[in-house]
Amino acid sequence: MQPITYERPETVEAAVRALGRPETLFVAGGTTVFDLMKVNVLKASHLVDVTRLRDPRLSAIEVSDTAIRLGALVRMADLAAHPGIRAICPLIPLSLDLGASEQIRNMARLGGNVLQRTRCAYFRDTSFEACNKRNPGSGCAALDGHNRQHAILGTSTACIAIYPGDFPQVLAAVDAQVEIAGRQGKPRTIPFTDLHRLPGETPDVETVLKRDELITGFLIPRGPWLRRSLYLKIRDRQSYAFALASAAVALDLAPDGTVREARVGLGGVATVPWRAREAEAALKGNALTEAIAHRAAEAAFAGAVTRSHNHYKIPLGKQTLVRALLGAAAMEV
Ligand SMILES: Cc1cc2nc3c(=O)[nH]c(=O)nc-3n(C[C@H](O)[C@H](O)[C@H](O)COP(=O)(O)OP(=O)(O)OC[C@H]3O[C@@H](n4cnc5c(N)ncnc54)[C@H](O)[C@@H]3O)c2cc1C
Ligand code: SF4
Structure with missing residues (x-):
């Protein structure tokens, strides 16, 4: 058993000072930290609980x-x-x-x-040696392994792990x-x-x-696009599952339907919370028709790089974005 010490500082200054100790981690809700400590992926000998900070x-x-x-x-x-x-x-x-x-x-x-940390199964299972994220320089088991859930945007030859969140998009x-x-x-x-x-x-x-x-x-x-905004998440089952593809869209439309400004984020397809600026540029100044939504989706995924099991994420990601854009355009605000 590994001994772990714990402190609950009351000021931000005390919290950041505490991180000066080696093997120390902040813990908030603990739903990522404790999960990963239990499987030895995260190691800490001292935990700084930030939930009681007084500010x-x-x-x-x-x-x-x-x-x-x-x-x-x-x-x-x-x-x-x-x-x-x-x-x-x-x-x-x-x-x-x-x-x-x-x-x-x-x-x-x-x-x-x-x-929060990636859900890549090779990252979370220490019986796999090759994981550059957990064990730098060891390789990447996902490149030629089971990569159905993995990223197609923002990848490298060292890691294709998905960034799993929703709100960060x-x-x-x-x-x-x-x-x-x-x-x-x-x-x-x-x-x-x-x-x-x-x-x-x-x-x-x-x-x-x-x-x-x-x-x-x-x-x-508070941009004028925030009111006409929606998040669409596609997953293997309808609850308690991470995104296979998701789209966060916010639109400012002129009375004639022309896109004055668009904001687009993508999830389930990229290694980091993904801003799709190419899609935004394709939308701006155009009436938001189905054809324009498809053009934006093409632009968003033009740089996608797939592996053996995740090619399906290109059509899925594009369709998710098209549906989100048309859904936001149809909102009554
Ligand atoms: C079964 C399961 C299903 C899930 N499904 C989803 C899902 O569908 N969508 C989704 O978005 N998420 C999902 N999650 C992830 C979940 O949302 C995260 O675990 C949670 O949001 C992490 O927040 P926390 O406060 O518990 O973080 P913690 O576990 O306390 O901390 C997470 C990390 O952040 C650091 N940290 C915390 N607060 C700060 C701070 N203020 N400053 C600097 N560092 C900090 C910690 O040191 C740690 O490294 C799922 C988790 C589980 C266990
Ligand atoms: S994709 Fe990244 S996290 Fe997953 S095994 Fe490869 S290096 Fe590790």
């Missing part, structure tokens, strides 16, 4: 005329149930309601949610910023799309966060 903004949902701010310790379930957010940006609760289970959403916090689509507190100095803010790193040659380095940095919140600018 009330960490657990707050704040809405102003210009932005929505979400504290990193807000529970997934509380954000999903927030009536104001549902009215302003239906995409947010839709993505949360379709993720995990009610029990998990009651435990899990937004900061932990965006930092929304943050990528709607220009969210991430607020970060670190030990070394001032808090910093970065675009959410810069938080996760493509696997490249170092799939073990998943984000740009420094070891002792804590996510404190997310800031979403």
Whole structure:
């Protein structure tokens, strides 16, 4: 048995200071951390529980005329149930309601949610030696193994693991910023799309966060596209399953149906929360017809690279995006 120590700091400063110790991890809801510790994929000798930090903004949902701010310790379930957010940006609760289970959403916090780890079976099973993400330099068992669930966008020859979340695709689509507190100095803010790193040659380095940095919140600018927004998730079964393909779309349409602005995120197909800017460019300035939706989907998947079992994700991903776009265009707002 491995001894583990535990602390529950009350200030952000104390929390980030605690991460100075070796083999230390933040834990929020614990639904990723404890799962992976039980199977020896994550190893820690010290846990820093961040759920009792005293700063009330960490657990707050704040809405102003210009932005929505979400504290990193807000529970997934509380954000999903927030009536104001549902009215302003239906995409947010839709993505949360379709993720995990009610029990998990009651435990899990937004900061932990965006930092959840891949569901690649080879990553999560230590009896497989070859996994560059878990065991850098060891190879990738999925490349020629069972890769039906794996990514087709943003892959490398070192790793094709899917980024599994739902809500993070929304943050990528709607220009969210991430607020970060670190030990070394001032808090910093970065675009959410810069938080996760493509696997490249170092799939073990998943984000740009420094070891002792804590996510404190997310800031979403209130663009006119948020009202006409939806999240569509396609999976093997209708509940409690990860996406095979998903689309987060938000549209600002002129009265004649012309797309003034579009925001598109994709899930279930990419190695990181994916912003489909090529699709947005194909939509902008055009009337949102079925033909234009298909053109946007073609653009979104033009760079896809498939392996032996996941070619189906190209047509599935395109069709998911087309359905989401036409669904959003038909919304009454
Ligand atoms: C059976 C099952 C099914 C699931 N299905 C889905 C699904 O369909 N869709 C989906 O999106 N998710 C799904 N999930 C994943 C689930 O949503 C995540 O496990 C959960 O959101 C993680 O949040 P948490 O608070 O429990 O994180 P934790 O497990 O506490 O932490 C996760 C990671 O984030 C770090 N961390 C936590 N908070 C912070 C912070 N503020 N700053 C810096 N680092 C931090 C931790 O150190 C850890 O590395 C599923 C999980 C399970 C177990
Ligand atoms: S896809 Fe990535 S996580 Fe999965 S086995 Fe290969 S290196 Fe590991």
